[in-house]
Amino acid sequence: MSTIRFRALEKANSRTPIHVEELDKKSTIFGSNVFNDKTMRQFLTSEGYKAVKSAVQHGTKIDRKLADYIALGMKEWALSKGVTHYTHWFQPLTGGTAEKHDAFFETSFDGADPVEKFGGDQLVQQEPDASSFPNGGIRNTFEARGYTAWDPTSPAFIFGTTLCIPTVFVSYTGEALDNKAPLLRALSAIDEAATEVAKYFDKNVKKVTPTLGWEQEYFLVDKALANSRPDIMATGRTLLGHTAAKGQQLDDHYFGSIPTRVLNYMRDLENECMLLGIPVKTRHNEVAPSQFELAPIFEETNLAVDHNSLLMDVMQKVAERHEYKVLFHEKPYKGVNGSGKHNNWSLATDTGINLLAPGKTPMSNLQFLTFFVNTIKAVHDYEELLRAAIASASNDHRLGANEAPPAIISVFIGAQLTRVLAELEGVTNGKLSPEEKTDLKLNVVGKIPDVLLDNTDRNRTSPFAFTGNKFEFRAVGSTANCATSMTTLNTMVAKQLRDFKKEVDALIKKKDLKKDEAIFNVLREYIKQTKNILFEGDGYSEAWEKEAKKRGLSNHKTTPSALKAKVSKKAMDLFEGLGVMNHVEVEARYEIELEEYTKKIQIEGRVLGDIARNHVIPTAIKYQNTLIENVRGLKEIFGKDFEKIAKEQLAMIKEISGHIEGINSNVDKMTEERKKANNLTDIEKMAAAYCDKVKPYFDIIREHADKLELMIDDEIWTLTKYRELLFAK
Template structure:
């Protein structure tokens, strides 16, 4: 930008990024010309407004710089108006009833806070996506509103501690888990191609039980893929720093340095696209489904969230003196209180048909939202809880400053252990939201996280100011409010094993929700308290909340519907014919034995073959009847008009029928001749390097 922009234009863009100021039209024209010149110097011929609709994938419509003019000539043209706005079709994207098919117009608008980039010969301009009537139809627009809200609220609270702070920026470091399988093997599995997961397949003799893959030596072919991926990431400014083998066979992880939330999410969305492109060159297929293989670990995308000031401070990192530690405790305890108050909303933000398979298994936290902070910090909060009401005595002030608040940095030196069973864990200087799924757009949980934090900090400021007006000193007012928050939100703090049955019982006693399925979580999302939160902060209108809830319910039902159709197709057209083919071979074998041996000898010799024939028939019958029952249930669910009830029907009446079909199919896999079995097996997909 320094090379191509005027000083005025450069300053205007920087102010827009750092302060949120508007960019004037004449500045936009300058930026557009500079952006075009830069892009064309790199061989670019087209531009697109790159946006993130509610499909879960990114979207782009390419337009050429080439513009015909009089006299049969042409020029390359790109104006400020073209930079600022494009018009893709709004009715063809998920909109939850906001747009009718005949109301097609929608707009993409440039987001200057996220860098433009080049993919191939196309200039990509990060943008928001809104309908003709102004409702948001993407992930980015509400995220930007949530980031603005938390900036205002956190900056206001920071003025208790440092008047020089002008801006608070939420930061995010995501950890992307994924599987790699050979692309030819991927194409041989219709379920993987159409749903991203294996709907059938017997567990291999060796899976992850030897714990020999995690952090192991990276296979050469995979390393070549990783190297090229990192080079492409470097070209696009994605600061990836970590790569390693994950727990399951052929599972891997990539992670960057933390960045400002909006840019981090754009980078993650871009990365998922780039991963697929690079993998194709190495004859791999990247699987981002949360649970592509039964019986082994699925894939998540831990979101490491914190708050940073323009003066360079991490607000979730303790300081060297009691004042800085009181600042740390303020934001630390307010985060816990926010999660306590809005736990169900946070749970809904990571709900999906794919993630339902993963949550609660031995590689992901349970559906119960709890907060892990470590035993030492838990003791600190217990000490703070004992602070007396009102003004502190000199002895209490000394005790707090020296023995409680002052010792926090020392405590944290030995308090960096992680609780992998906790969906929301403090890890030294940030909170790790562990329940986000690998294919998810981080924008949704980050919108919720920053929105609930903004609301909580607003409420905190009001309560502290009220106590100060009553005559309490600032520190005493802060301690008093924090003490009450600890008492109110204690139930959500849990240090033990989140997988245990005892915790589920204990959580119920504490009044914590256990929303195991997406329909249950999305039903909670529409609670009046949550809708009012969004409206108060200006993140969504009531109509937008309803529309997004509708979209997520429809996506859930459609996902299960597709899986049902695919499993029925494979069972009827692949599994049953293969089983009958092998059964016919056995029958021919039995007939031959009967011709050769006497009746007595035949019964002894053909015993196992006859048993196999019977078992095959029984399992074929189970599959046939199971598929028929499944298709009836699917059609009944599909005919339900109410989106919530339809999702519940797919969840409780359709998805539950998959297991019986799978069980019979997997049994046949262990009987039928390997040469005749129509599907590539787990052992081949997971252990082909």
């Protein structure tokens, strides 16, 4: 075994599990580092408290004078917790989070004593450099101004010794440069549209809140082993490496006993989450070796997105304490389960009703059907845009692979609900007879709760599945910011609900139909129109791919292909029509995501070429020389008969030469294609070139390298192997 691998394994195997103090009741520390309702009541004046609550509940603006009082209370709370700095915490279009820390401490020129200062101006707005973040052409390189603005709907929190204030990030000219601003607009749009529809069933509804419960999958790898792999450190995944003899084929890791060291990490992470008000509840082993998952209780979508973004940062920081590295990449290892971030989405009213859960009366069940069918209609009409919302270089590896849904967007609702929709499809066009009304209410709508009791199975190959009282968007990648998919989904459904209300109101007015009759008539038409998007079978099968094509469903297998839907006229009309994003913001995001795709493939190509030539080929030559010396010795001993005796060695020498030549020639070809791609000025053409011309060489080079890994003496192979990465606990 090489010195590098030996030292890495020795260090990994010598880890002593860290004992983590775990409090008996998590409720006693939950949110203690959050400027939440309880804390605001303690540190704010009644006027300041009311102003924040009104901003959260009704979107009202906070007066600058009141902002000063709120900032004062926030500062006093933070100082009481040992905080020294504050930051506007935002989510630029890099996919991660950003922060610039400023000290409360200030001095003056007049010789006065230094003070801790933090006012309304510092709370409400700051000015980070916008030109240094992705902007898709919204800002010129020489135009630096951008602004962060306080989002009072997501409470400030303390991490370490820093007060973090969630903010939006916009350009000098007002366009959104982040993920949060469009999300907030989408949430406002669906609140308005869903509330109007919910009033058909309950006039007391004044607000509808989209909820989100994400499930975060991830891999843990010992930090020493990760550091021994240049590809993991540079790209977050292994670009080379033969699959281990034992992987996930025995299904013995899934829901198995959590290793002690991993459990200590999880407990430490959960304590940090409790302090930050992140309501994590579930932890377990996932399918692949060294793969795990955690999931929280549902929250309002904006807060849930912030919590997931914060969590990913916290996970890496806690991992450092336990000598781990967290791999969020959707496919860090070839041949085993990839990682996703399932987004469980629903709608809740201010009267306490989940609009995607059936109730106890026919009317509440009709309400459920209304939102259920409208969601399916939205996915049907905008399936390409929904696919584009989860497109990335890393998620391309996962979609359609182990445990992940395919790139074809479809909706799974289960056999029982499929039968319910089939019965609704037969509703009479126009007015219903008394007998039809009774039959619908008693035998179709009234029985929905009983139907759902047996509808608990899920289709793991479905990208968008109904799971009893919510839809689970399973195709979101583990590295993704949930805001992208949630902005798209909520905007789609908001548009659909608006259209639905117009159609129902028109039927009531023109045909003199009663409300429930009009609703049934419109839903019936939607059911007929959306059959193509419903699918209950195996999403991995070739038969489904052929069937989906017949149905007219898209099948964009690569990011450059999928992203085009984002700048279609249909998408522009959707986002601009609901005020979620203007055409400049949409086009900027398209350009940014193409650039990100191109750069990631470019980096992977460079790293792969370096490893292949600096690690694999020298090691192969070294082993080949050993074989050559062995053959020479056999020739000296056995003379003319040596060829029979050394037959296997000679074949190995020849095979190694073939693989070396295969690596060298294909690295050269890949490099040439990369140079050609870099000379292109059109970002669409450049992304396509990296996808179609550069990336295919990855698999060819890897195949040669992985064959050499099996042939070469383990003592001299420099790269840590899968059996070590996946199974070192």
